[in-house]
Amino acid sequence: MVHALLRCANMKTFILILLSMRLATSHLYAADPCPVCKGEVTTVGKIKDDPSNSRKNEWVWSTSPECGPALFDGNSLICKRCWFAKQPMKPDAWWVRSTVLPDSFFIPLSAAIRNFPAPPNLANYDQKFIREHRTDSISFMCKITPEMTSKFRKYCKEHKLSLDLTEFKSGEVLVVVSKEEAQQAAPSDVEKPPK
Numbered sequence: 001m002v003h004a005l006l007r008c009a010n011m012k013t014f015i016l017i018l019l020s021m022r023l024a025t026s027h028l029y030a031a032d033p034c035p036v037c038k039g040e041v042t043t044v045g046k047i048k049d050d051p052s053n054s055r056k057n058e059w060v061w062s063t064s065p066e067c068g069p070a071l072f073d074g075n076s077l078i079c080k081r082c083w084f085a086k087q088p089m090k091p092d093a094w095w096v097r098s099t100v101l102p103d104s105f106f107i108p109l110s111a112a113i114r115n116f117p118a119p120p121n122l123a124n125y126d127q128k129f130i131r132e133h134r135t136d137s138i139s140f141m142c143k144i145t146p147e148m149t150s151k152f153r154k155y156c157k158e159h160k161l162s163l164d165l166t167e168f169k170s171g172e173v174l175v176v177v178s179k180e181e182a183q184q185a186a187p188s189d190v191e192k193p194p195k
């Protein structure tokens with residue numbers, strides 16, 4: 001009985017130590033550098049709210065109610081260098097950035113996405129890292145004609161891109177074009193030879 005109690009007490013201590021280690025690890029994780037550029041990570045709440053913030057990352061500062069505020073809050077992690085933010089609801093390390101500025105990504109967007117024949121001044125560019133996989137995409141809303149649809153399909157086929165068209169009641173179509181790259185995020189990892 002005494003042995004059993006002792007074992008029980010030891011088990012409790014063991015579990016407490018494990019728990020505190022996990023807490024310490026999660027605290028350390030918060031201070032880990034950005035997986036995209038190795039820059040310093042902070043929280044969204046510590047970034048000054050200025051009008052240019054939506055250009056840094058539209059996922060976080062978008063004015064659209066179903067995007068930014070629903071997914072990110074003041075405690076969400078964000079990189080002070082490349083402006084990638086970690087999606088809090090995604091445990092598999094989703095780091096995302098969206099902007100209207102295609103040339104402002106730390107790891108340049110795929111040329112096929114940058115050069116997609118989108119109507120001028122409409123597009124948003126996205127980059128997303130899920131574990132070792134990177135996805136580049138472009139999205140925009142427009143009134144679409146059959147000629148445009150066939151031009152988009154042809155371009156996507158030639159450049160091995162996936163095309164997603166969603167029509168809304170207004171007659172406008174949301175066009176999303178994406179390219180998946182099996183590539184590690186951080187530059188030091190990118191240089192590793194393929195397995």
Ligand SMILES: [Zn+2]
Nearest residue numbers: 034037079082
């Ligand atoms: Zn970064």
